[in-house]
Amino acid sequence: MASVLITAIKRLTITAAPTRVYSSVTNSVATVSNSSLDVTKKEWMFPPAYTKPREVWIENMDSVEEKKLGLFELHPTVFASVPRIDLIHRNVTWQRKYRWISWAHTKTRAEVRGGGKKPWPQKGLGRARHGSIRSPLFRGGGVIHGPRSGTTHFYMLPFHQRIYGLTSTLSAKLAQDDLHLIKNLELPSDEPEFLKDLIENRNWGPSVLFVDDTDIAPRNITVATDALPHVNIMPVYGLNVYSMLKHDTLVLTLAAAERIEERILLLLHAITKDKEAPFKLDQV
């Protein structure tokens, strides 16, 4: 474990896929020696009690080749929690269903054209008694409990399931080498080719999601990602499980990572009685 870390430090300008530094025991070793490494040691508001924080390389965006600019610490509760696949599944299903409206529609016996008259007299004919030719028993009659247009499937997933869905996805992304940190979204050129080459070179999955703190991105990256449908930019408040899984790689700016950590840890340590209460449609 220690040798991997030391070779990683030596290879400062790395062109191959970046190595993750999992610092469970050998935390101190990685961060001491080289002076050109920019290591940010954080002051935690909620210090990690047992599980060690994760350390991730900060990468550059000015060249196609990868350069490591430093190390950044990430809180284990957010980025190294036990990945709950069932919670991720529930979050994805919720995101799919809660906005969906089913427009399927069938007519009831009252809505089907005709059938107001009694088809034949009650008695005397030897036939079954009927009141209308559009009853559900008839061919061409109304449907009893069929779909009715504009059926909503809205429901709110419990508050903590949504939080832990986010932490599970972020931890899974980090564990599977699909999470990268960059300083900011400044690109040297607005050519979509540049981004394409960068993604290709660094072995990032074909689809990439850039997450920034603000919802206004610099011009270059906006123009570049405009042309590429599989590369998208998102502000922190739009972060969701579905988008993180749809895009193969997740790239966070430092500010975004800080903000995500701050928000999630704050909510996990706050009095959330009003958030756990049943969701009211008119609530703020």
Added chain:
Amino acid sequence: MGSRQITEKSLSMLRSLPRISLSNLRDNPGSKKTSKRGRAQHGGDKHGAGNKGSGQRQNYMRLGYETGNNPFYLRVPQEHYYRGHHLRRQYPPLSLLQLQHIIDKDRVDINKPIDIASIVKTGTYNFYPDQKHFGINLTDEGIDIFKAKINIEVQWASEQVIAAIERNGGVITTAYYDPHSLYLLKNPKKFFESGQAIPRRMIPPPDAIEYYTNPENRGYLADPDKVSEERLKLAQKYGYQLPNIESDPEYSMFCERKDPRQIFFGLEPGWVVNLKDKFILKPKDEELLQYYSA
């Protein structure tokens, strides 16, 4: 230090498994129960409605009807001793043990006076003004272990509880809040955001005035001299040395009480608080000032 640590184990397992994507997610086995509609003999056929009668014909008997015999709700007679029980004032309990817990965990600042708003803010005490709850009833569970010097204001307290608090050098007052004031105290932020002026607190109803004017209960309307007399009496009754609050450096804090028409500490009726821009609007008109200071 490998795979016995559960977090590291699960995360390192993920490294050797395919990428988690939208196409390989699953919920826990047994989480989804697909209920099929009933078919044939069991569940189908009569669809749980039985045979003939009002049940199958969906023409049910009224609720409580017991097919002719004297139903339960008519069989049990009324008792006049509980008449109006649903209209009586209720004081949900808060024990001294819970209070000590709150203080130990620093959820409330002992260096400032404690009132119902600060206790509700801790998140550990709940009361619902719309359900005839009129405030905190400080109970004597944990009376032996209670050791905190506080200035507390509750709505109901028994003699032992008063003794327990005064023994530690604290001060207790019982005060009345009308239901509207209680709503404000329960969620002050919501009230400030509504942009209304802080109203006056109402005086207690006739049957409560006696309680709150009695110095034995440390009522807020009682004579302060009589209250200090009662403090001495109580100390003698329960056999403890009454600590001298005057010599305490925090004496001014222990003296802080609310005006009988005041709801929040430090904020007078008639003021409008602007949370966003951080200023307070205070009335200057004669008429209003007279009204609010009545």
Added chain:
Amino acid sequence: MATVLRSRCAFARLFAGKTGQILNNSIDLGIKSAPESLSATSVTRHYSSYSKSPFADKITEQYNYEIVKNPPEWTYVERLLPFETIPQVKPKDSYPSGWVPPKEEASNHPYFMRRTKNHEVPIYLNLYDRGQRKITKLKRIEGDIWSMNDEIKSLLEKKANKYVETRVHELGTFIEVKGDYVNELKEWALSKGF
């Protein structure tokens, strides 16, 4: 800023007279109702509160007020606002309520039990089957859960002099013990410093 609200409702009803059965709110609003407006398509508005409805007219009388910026009473306002996060506990000499703070040495063990956000030890008793089935649940476990399980089992079996069934759930990071051993396990957890 207090404004006195006045109602015009009573006046409108006087003008409507004996014939006037006010069918919609138009009269109250002072609008002359055309024949079309009395049709089935016109909808009566329902207002959420009297003060916000057009029945109550706002008079131009304004009361004098002063705006105090950065008032000295702002500390009192801040005291009333809810917590952002549950406050951290400052170390004290003694805790009369019986609460025990977590210790530094807790992270030396191969396993760990994180405190809840209310700084309590996460050991609970769940009751099933009308109270006949008691299961003690130890939640929020990190580290080597299996060695913790072994320790707990041996400890409880010694105390109870009988076999103690446990269930280890790695993904859920909890251990369930069959029976009511909450007090023993809480004691053990506090002795470990969790």
